[in-house]
Amino acid sequence: MRTVGQLTVSTPTEREIVMTRVFDAPRHLVFEAMTRPELLKRWLLGPEGWSLPVCEIDLREGGAYRYVWQKGDTRMGMGGVYQEIAAPERIVQTEVFDDAWYPGEAINTTVLAEENGRTTLTLTILYPSQEARDAVLAAPMEDGVAASYDRLAELLASQVAA
Numbered sequence: 462m463r464t465v466g467q468l469t470v471s472t473p474t475e476r477e478i479v480m481t482r483v484f485d486a487p488r489h490l491v492f493e494a495m496t497r498p499e500l501l502k503r504w505l506l507g508p509e510g511w512s513l514p515v516c517e518i519d520l521r522e523g524g525a526y527r528y529v530w531q532k533g534d535t536r537m538g539m540g541g542v543y544q545e546i547a548a549p550e551r552i553v554q555t556e557v558f559d560d561a562w563y564p565g566e567a568i569n570t571t572v573l574a575e576e577n578g579r580t581t582l583t584l585t586i587l588y589p590s591q592e593a594r595d596a597v598l599a600a601p602m603e604d605g606v607a608a609s610y611d612r613l614a615e616l617l618a619s620q621v622a623a
Contacts, residue, residue, distance in 0.1 A: 465607040467614075475591040478598065480584045482610045486617035488575040491582060492549035494613055495571065496520050504612035506530070507605035522546055526554065541566070549573060556586070563596040565589030
């Protein structure tokens with residue numbers, strides 16, 4: 462297990478990455494921030510200098526989503542299909558990048574658990590193979606997720622204070 466800022470990252474099995482972060486906000490606000498394009502465009506940006514010009518969400522089981530990040534002339538797109546939505550506590554969705562840097566499709570399971578007004582977000586990513594998981598671990602993905610979750614914490618703090 463390792464920590465990047467307030468993000469905890471572990472590899473409990475040979476095909477999984479589990480990332481956990483606690484937010485000082487009720488889970489319904491965290492769920493909204495994860496599912497409303499106008500909010501995602503404010504925090505799901507990865508490292509400094511990236512933007513999210515494309516954020517499309519059809520929030521229903523069987524519905525699709527699509528994100529395209531941009532930094533200068535570089536674009537990175539990905540999308541998938543929602544397999545399960547249990548608002549505000551659980552989302553299961555597939556993940557496939559346009560320019561795949563690992564083979565196959567991943568399954569992302571996000572669980573939001575609230576206690577005393579604070580929400581623990583646990584994202585479990587299941588890859589099709591250990592090789593795919595290891596390719597992701599070799600990339601700076603954790604830094605991008607940690608930076609995005611820091612922005613999410615700031616967004617949630619402004620919503621809680623409002």
